[in-house]
Every structure is written in structure tokens, then in C-alpha cells.
Amino acid sequence: MNAEHSELLKEFTAEEVATLDEIIARHKGTPGGLIPVLEEAQVALGYLPASVQKRVAKGLNLPVSRVYGVVTFYSFFTMTPRGRHTIRVCLGTACYVRGGKALAEAIKKEVGISEGETTEDRRFTFESVRCLGACGLGPVVVINDDVHGRMKPSKLTEVLDLYS
Amino acid sequence: MRFDTLSDLKNYKNEISQKQDKGKEIWICGGPGCVANGSMAIAEEFIKALGNKSSSDENTSLWHSIKVLIRPEEKETEKLIRTGITGCMGPCENGPVVHVEPDGLYYQKVTVDDIEGIIGSIKENIPYKAKAMSGLDDKPAEVPSAENIPFLAKQKKIILGKMSTMSPLDLEDYIAHGGYSGLIRALESMAPEEICNEIKASGLRGRGGGGFPTGVKWESCRNSASEMRYVLVNGDEGDPGAFMDRALMEGDPYSVIEGLTIGAYAIGSSEGIIYVRHEYPLAVKRLANAIKNLEEAGLLGTNILGTGFDFHVEICEGGGSFVCGESTALMTSIEGKPGVPRVKYIRSTERGLWESPTVLNNVETWANVPHIITNGSEWFRSIGTENNSGTKVFALVGKVKNTGLVEVPMGTTLRQIIYDIGGGVAQKRPFKAVQTGGPSGGCLPASMLDTPVDFDSLTEAGSMMGSGGMIVMDDRTCMVDIARYFIDFLVEESCGKCVPCREGLKKMQMILHDLTNGKGREGDTKALEDLAEDISDTSLCALGQSAANPVLSTIKYFKEEYIEHEKEHFCRSGVCQGMFRIKIDEEKCKSCGLCSKNCPADTIEKLDSGKYCIKQEGCIRCGACFEVCPFSSVDIVNEVIDDD
Ligand SMILES: Cc1cc2nc3c(=O)[nH]c(=O)nc-3n(C[C@H](O)[C@H](O)[C@H](O)COP(=O)(O)O)c2cc1C
Numbered sequence: 001m002n003a004e005h006s007e008l009l010k011e012f013t014a015e016e017v018a019t020l021d022e023i024i025a026r027h028k029g030t031p032g033g034l035i036p037v038l039e040e041a042q043v044a045l046g047y048l049p050a051s052v053q054k055r056v057a058k059g060l061n062l063p064v065s066r067v068y069g070v071v072t073f074y075s076f077f078t079m080t081p082r083g084r085h086t087i088r089v090c091l092g093t094a095c096y097v098r099g100g101k102a103l104a105e106a107i108k109k110e111v112g113i114s115e116g117e118t119t120e121d122r123r124f125t126f127e128s129v130r131c132l133g134a135c136g137l138g139p140v141v142v143i144n145d146d147v148h149g150r151m152k153p154s155k156l157t158e159v160l161d162l163y164s
Numbered sequence: 165m166r167f168d169t170l171s172d173l174k175n176y177k178n179e180i181s182q183k184q185d186k187g188k189e190i191w192i193c194g195g196p197g198c199v200a201n202g203s204m205a206i207a208e209e210f211i212k213a214l215g216n217k218s219s220s221d222e223n224t225s226l227w228h229s230i231k232v233l234i235r236p237e238e239k240e241t242e243k244l245i246r247t248g249i250t251g252c253m254g255p256c257e258n259g260p261v262v263h264v265e266p267d268g269l270y271y272q273k274v275t276v277d278d279i280e281g282i283i284g285s286i287k288e289n290i291p292y293k294a295k296a297m298s299g300l301d302d303k304p305a306e307v308p309s310a311e312n313i314p315f316l317a318k319q320k321k322i323i324l325g326k327m328s329t330m331s332p333l334d335l336e337d338y339i340a341h342g343g344y345s346g347l348i349r350a351l352e353s354m355a356p357e358e359i360c361n362e363i364k365a366s367g368l369r370g371r372g373g374g375g376f377p378t379g380v381k382w383e384s385c386r387n388s389a390s391e392m393r394y395v396l397v398n399g400d401e402g403d404p405g406a407f408m409d410r411a412l413m414e415g416d417p418y419s420v421i422e423g424l425t426i427g428a429y430a431i432g433s434s435e436g437i438i439y440v441r442h443e444y445p446l447a448v449k450r451l452a453n454a455i456k457n458l459e460e461a462g463l464l465g466t467n468i469l470g471t472g473f474d475f476h477v478e479i480c481e482g483g484g485s486f487v488c489g490e491s492t493a494l495m496t497s498i499e500g501k502p503g504v505p506r507v508k509y510i511r512s513t514e515r516g517l518w519e520s521p522t523v524l525n526n527v528e529t530w531a532n533v534p535h536i537i538t539n540g541s542e543w544f545r546s547i548g549t550e551n552n553s554g555t556k557v558f559a560l561v562g563k564v565k566n567t568g569l570v571e572v573p574m575g576t577t578l579r580q581i582i583y584d585i586g587g588g589v590a591q592k593r594p595f596k597a598v599q600t601g602g603p604s605g606g607c608l609p610a611s612m613l614d615t616p617v618d619f620d621s622l623t624e625a626g627s628m629m630g631s632g633g634m635i636v637m638d639d640r641t642c643m644v645d646i647a648r649y650f651i652d653f654l655v656e657e658s659c660g661k662c663v664p665c666r667e668g669l670k671k672m673q674m675i676l677h678d679l680t681n682g683k684g685r686e687g688d689t690k691a692l693e694d695l696a697e698d699i700s701d702t703s704l705c706a707l708g709q710s711a712a713n714p715v716l717s718t719i720k721y722f723k724e725e726y727i728e729h730e731k732e733h734f735c736r737s738g739v740c741q742g743m744f745r746i747k748i749d750e751e752k753c754k755s756c757g758l759c760s761k762n763c764p765a766d767t768i769e770k771l772d773s774g775k776y777c778i779k780q781e782g783c784i785r786c787g788a789c790f791e792v793c794p795f796s797s798v799d800i801v802n803e804v805i806d807d808d
Pocket residue numbers: 369370371372373374375376378398399400401402403486487488489490491492524525526527529530631705706707
């Protein structure tokens with residue numbers, strides 16, 4: 001409860017930190033508990049910066065390097081904060097051959113960021129995914145939880161305008 | 165509902181099979197494609213139309229019953245209508261799909277406006293014509309039942325058999341559709357060794373891609389001395405263009421768990437883990453719901469059905485990395501470490517998860533087990549071919565007319581799947597290639613369309629069976645670009661443990677990027693072939709060993725495209741930017757004006773002759789004109805055009 005704690009409080013509220021501690025406590029002592037802790041923590045906090053990783057390491061009695069290794073290995077984990085809306089373009093093979101590449105290029109141009117980045121105003125985070133199981137609707141773009149099927153670069157502006 | 169003994173469960177099964185009149189059932193497809201198309205809202209509206217109760221809570225299910233009058237000829241009888249959601253029914257391209265039982269009718273592209281019509285047609289006992297699924301000649305089928313719909317008629321659905329007529333949430337429903345007959349037979353009349361032998365005799369081979377004989381794996385695990393043994397389900401589904409395993413876990417979770425339970429009994433395990441990729445939250449939810457119901461019913465837990473057999477199942481969510489689907493990496497991942505493969509000098513069946521003997525099988529492999537135990541190995545061998553018994557599920561996707569989930573007997577040819585079931589290439593464009601096996605597989609050309617789909621024939625042809633992705637490509641797919649796509653994927657997914665895979669793939673990636681950016685050099689294709697050989701020979705795990713397949717198979721069958729990229733900096737498919745131009749062949753142009761209407765850059769002009777012509781300086785080379793021209797009068801060319 002010191003420098004590390006105040007580092008956490010710079011980025012998260014006291015409730016969020018309490019949730020994190022609760023998640024850690026619940027999995028403490030279970031073999032293989034690190035990944036579930038990080039998954040739940042990411043859902044609760046949105047991202048896993050160094051301060052959170054340190055807290056997890058300490059709580060589970062693991063070296064910080066081990067936690068860092070896992071966070072950077074799995075693509076699901078992110079260390080940076082996210083935008084209000086997440087745009088996910090499907091670059092699964094089926095969508096790719098149906099024009100997913102052109103679509104991804106058009107999105108990049110439209111929002112001005114590359115894959116994995118968040119716009120400065122934190123409006124959008126842009127990511128790519130692989131196969132959403134909706135290949136029949138390809139190419140597919142998912143914004144938050146809304147699936148937009150048979151997308152065309154020309155329809156993009158109109159769709160993005162729905163998310164402010 | 166709780167079954168404490170084998171007879172409890174058998175009596176219950178007897179009881180429900182006696183129930184004759186089931187009434188009518190309206191099933192709304194809740195597979196990922198149809199949900200994305202709005203099928204959940206349709207389900208809600210059906211429920212409202214039938215009664216007033218609405219329930220969107222996943223775990224209480226959308227089941228609902230009311231009484232209506234049905235008119236067969238003149239008689240009026242009172243029947244029950246129930247409605248609910250299923251997993252993917254298969255014809256995803258034409259979703260949302262609605263299926264009416266027991267008549268077996270399929271409706272496509274259903275909207276809320278069709279609800280009244282469908283309910284009305286059930287009352288009248290006639291098909292609802294307006295949205296009848298397409299039959300032959302693409303016209304709505306008179307009676308849209310499976311045998312009249314080519315997409316469904318030519319399949320053999322065993323694994324997917326229950327998925328259009330059953331709620332993935334209800335255990336009762338699963339049992340009513342024949343579920344748990346396999347476990348009953350196993351526990352009642354088979355010794356564990358006999359089960360291993362039965363699976364061996366069936367010839368079942370792993371559906372995760374490798375095709376390893378499942379029974380042999382089980383037996384070797386069974387024979388490893390240990391207190392503790394594990395059975396695992398591989399639900400990582402790393403192939404980036406496929407959704408078969410997802411569809412199964414979401415649409416029929418009980419059959420996967422029943423198979424796993426039989427396997428656990430056969431090898432002497434009391435712990436099972438289902439490893440599911442994190443991107444599949446609904447699969448996780450459905451599996452968790454199934455596990456909970458099974459525990460309550462006494463079909464999981466301690467002393468199952470009074471036989472003294474204990475078995476517990478847990479779910480483990482993977483972090484989304486392709487290499488985690490590899491068996492040893494998957495196990496290290498469950499142990500909470502980065503999923504990195506290890507050298508297999510000791511087999512997992514001897515020392516796997518937490519150092520204990522472990523059997524890992526693919527989702528679909530497990531789902532086959534209850535069918536084999538129920539119907540016998542001989543029955544299973546009667547389907548498919550000599551060394552490839554049973555069926556295989558495919559996600560038939562890409563530029564094919566009827567995208568969807570299909571199941572065919574092993575040995576069915578690519579042509580039968582793509583043309584007879586899939587209806588051929590979308591928009592009647594020319595077929596160029598079909599990709600199977602995901603990032604470890606390859607692309608096969610039209611001349612190989614008569615290849616039977618089985619583990620051995622596809623490998624021989626230079627591709628792979630893989631876990632079931634089948635992506636159709638037309639003349640607008642560049643084969644060099646597709647190779648680049650897969651190598652990009654693999655570079656990102658290589659765990660980096662060994663040098664040939666890590667560095668070799670990066671080198672291949674650089675060459676492929678140059679080739680597709682107009683910077684190809686003579687000798688690039690040869691250099692790719694040499695690198696491919698080195699990487700295959702010296703990599704530690706199968707990711708590296710098979711990583712070159714997408715490159716080698718495209719070089720083998722589409723060398724001319726590589727040479728054009730290398731020497732002429734030309735992309736005949738009109739994909740690689742800056743490497744082609746688009747031109748209208750004035751002689752062939754029929755002056756319909758369609759291209760001009762579809763040009764986003766507004767750069768197609770009508771000439772005095774009435775023909776159309778592209779003003780090159782405005783053209784962004786999007787290819788829209790090429791795709792829409794009904795007379796194939798637009799060409800992709802490699803020449804400088806006058807006003808350039
Ligand atoms: C890089 C790599 C990725 C793999 N991904 C999967 C996968 O997503 N799903 C799967 O079932 N098997 C996958 N496998 C195959 C597994 O290693 C293993 O052979 C399989 O799960 C065994 O089950 P089966 O015999 O029932 O096929 C992968 C293999 C490699 C080398």
C-alpha cells in the first residue's frame with residue numbers, strides 16, 4: 001500500500017482495484033490460475049497495464065516476468081486502454097477472399113489508425129479478428145456487438161456515423 | 165430430473181419414446197451466421213405471436229408452448245406448438261433459417277413479416293411458399309423438405325444430425341433425440357478395453373487435422389500406469405476461416421460431453437477439460453450450461469448412474485493463439501504458461517497434462533464417439549471409404565454460392581461438395597482454387613476437383629484435410645496474395661521457439677510482400693521453394709513443418725501467377741495494388757452501362773459509339789466494373805493505357 005498502490009489508483013477507481021483483488025483471491029492457490037485471473041481482470045478493467053500485472057504477480061506469488069510473459073504471448077490481452085467503440089474487421093480466410101482486405105484498408109483510412117490502435121479521442125479501437133462464424137455474410141465488420149454483414153467500403157462512413 | 169441408476173435413465177428414455185404426438189415445433193436458427201442476421205429478434209417475435217410470454221434469458225431457454233388448431237383435411241385437432249432456437253442448421257448463406265418439425269420444412273431469409281404466414285401455414289398444414297428454401301433451379305421448393313433442397317439432400321448428417329431439431333440448452337431434448345444411448349451401452353455392457361477396441365475397429369481418425377487413429381491413442385493412454393489420467397477436448401479451432409467446432413460446441417454441446425465421458429470411462433480417467441478459444445463466449449456459455457445440467461442429472465460427478473464411475477468436466481478458456489491448438493502447447497497453456505510446443509520424445513498419452521497420461525481429441529472426434537458406441541463399429545465403417553470411415557464436417561465458405569456448414573461421407577469429391585451441395589462459384593464466376601487445411605493446408609486447382617476428400621488423398625494432392633475449413637476462390641483471388649496472407653498469419657502466430665520457423669518464415673514473408681507490391685525479382689519463386697524445404701525439415705512442431713504448404717501448393721499449381729508477379733510485376737486477378745490496369749474491350753462491350761453505374765470513382769464514360777470506356781486517371785482500380793459486367797467485356801491487363 002504505497003507507491004504501487006497509488007500507481008494503480010491513478011488509472012483505476014478504488015472499486016475497480018477491489019474487484020481486481022477479489023479476482024486474485026478467488027484463484028489464489030489454484031494451479032493454472034494465472035490465465036483465468038488475467039482474463040477476468042481484463043474484462044473488469046478493460047486493459048492490463050504494468051501496475052495491474054504487478055498486483056497480480058504479487059497476489060499469486062509469481063515473478064512479474066512470468067505475468068508479463070503470459071500477457072504478451074496471448075493476443076487476447078492488451079496493455080493499453082480501449083476506445084468507447086471497438087471496430088473489428090474479420091480477416092478470416094472466407095472474409096478475406098470476399099474483399100475483407102479492401103475493407104480493412106478503408107477503415108484504416110476512415111478512422112486514421114492502424115490495427116491494434118485507439119484513436120486519440122478514444123472514440124474507436126480498431127482490431128482485426130479471424131472468422132466470426134458468419135462467413136455467409138462476408139465480409140463482416142463488427143462494431144461493439146453489432147454485426148454488419150456484406151460490407152462495402154462505400155457503406156463505411158454511413159455505418160461508422162452510428163457510433164459517436 | 166435425476167438419474168441415480170442405469171435403469172432410471174433407461175426407463176426415462178423408454179417413457180419419452182412412447183410419447184407419440186409431439187405436436188409441431190418451430191425452430192429458429194441460433195447459429196452465428198443467422199444470429200448476425202437478426203434471428204434472435206425473430207425468435208422473440210415468434211414467441212410473442214404464439215403467446216405473450218417472452219424470455220430472452222439464455223439459460224431458461226426460449227421454450228414455449230400453446231395450443232392451436234390444426235386442420236389436416238377437414239378435421240380439427242388440437243396440437244401443441246413449441247418454439248425454440250437451435251445451433252447452426254447449415255444453410256448460413258440464406259439465413260435467418262427457420263425449420264418446422266415434424267414436417268421437416270425449411271424456410272430461408274425469414275423476417276419478422278413472415279411470422280404470421282409461417283404460423284398460419286402450420287395451422288393449415290401446408291408449406292409457406294413465400295420463403296420456402298431453394299430447391300432445384302434455384303426456385304423455391306414446392307415442399308421445402310431436406311430431400312428437395314440440393315444443399316441438404318446431398319449431405320449425410322450424423323454429427324450435425326440433431327442440430328436443426330433440438331435446443332442446445334435442454335438435456336431432455338438431447339436425450340429425446342437419442343442422446344446418452346452411447347453411455348448407457350458403454351456402462352451397461354462394455355468393459356473399458358472393449359470400448360477402446362470398438363473405437364479402434366471403427367477406424368475413427370482424429371478430426372483435428374492429423375488423422376491419427378483415435379482408438380490407438382486411447383489404448384496407449386489406458387496402458388500407461390498412473391493414478392491420474394486426463395481427457396481433453398481441443399476446441400481451439402485455430403484455422404482462421406472455419407467455424408465447425410464452434411458450431412458443434414454451441415449447437416450440440418451434450419454430444420461432445422457424452423463422447424468425452426465415454427472416453428474417460430474407456431481410458432480410466434476422472435477429469436476432463438474442454439479447452440475453448442476465448443473468442444467463443446457463447447460456446448463457453450453453452451458448454452457450462454450443459455455441464456451444470458448434467459451434474460444435476462447425475463450424468464457427471466461421482467458414482468455416475470450408480471456404476472461407481474466418477475467423472476468431472478471443466479472448461480478452460482484459451483487466450484487466442486493458433487499454436488495453442490497444437491497438443492503439447494495446449495497442455496502447457498492449461499497449466500497457465502505461454503502455450504509453446506515441446507519436443508515430443510515422450511508422448512502425451514504417457515506424460516501429458518500435469519505430467520499425467522492424457523488423451524487430447526478434437527471436438528468433432530469426441531462427437532463421433534457416442535454414435536460409434538451406439539451403432540457399432542461396423543455401421544461406422546460402412547460410411548466413407550476403406551481407410552477413412554465416417555463423415556467429415558466442413559465450413560464451406562468463400563466465393564461459393566451456398567456458404568454453410570456441411571457434412572459428407574469421407575471420400576466425397578471436392579466437386580460434389582462445391583458444385584452439388586454448394587451450388588458452384590458465387591455469381592457464376594470462374595472457379596480458380598479451393599483451399600483446405602487452413603494455414604497448414606494448400607490450394608487445389610480445377611484439375612484436382614475430382615480428388616476425394618479424405619486424409620490421404622488431400623495430403624497426396626499437396627493440401628491437407630485439416631479440421632474442416634474449405635474456402636472456394638474465384639478468378640478475383642490472387643494466389644500469390646493468398647500465400648502471403650497465410651504466411652503473414654503464421655509469422656504472427658509462430659511461437660518463436662525455433663530459428664527456422666521464426667526467421668525462415670519472416671524471410672518468406674519479405675519475399676511475398678515484395679512480389680505482391682510490384683517489387684518482385686527474378687529468382688524469388690525459386691528462393692521461396694528453397695526456404696520452404698528448409699523450414700519444413702528443421703522446425704520443431706507441426707506449425708513450422710507444414711507452414712510452407714500454402715506457398716508450395718500455390719507454386720505447384722499456379723506457377724504462372726508467381727512468374728507474372730516476379731518478372732512482369734503483373735497481377736492477373738486484379739488484387740495486388742499497382743500491378744494491373746483495367747480496360748473495357750470495346751468490341752465486346754454491349755453498351756449496357758452497368759459498369760458506369762457501379763464505378764465509385766465515376767470514371768467510366770460513354771463514347772460516341774455508345775460503347776463505354778474507362779478514363780484511367782480517375783480509376784482507383786477497385787475492380788467493381790470487372791465484377792459487374794454481365795458480358796465479360798472488362799479485362800485486367802498489364803499494359804500502359806494511352807491516357808495514363
Ligand atoms: C499449429 C497447430 C495448430 C493446431 N490447431 C488445432 C485446433 O485448432 N484444433 C484441433 O482440434 N487440433 C489442432 N491441432 C492438432 C492437435 O495438435 C492434435 O493433433 C489434435 O487436437 C488431436 O485430436 P484429434 O486426433 O482428435 O484430431 C493443431 C496442430 C498444430 C501443429
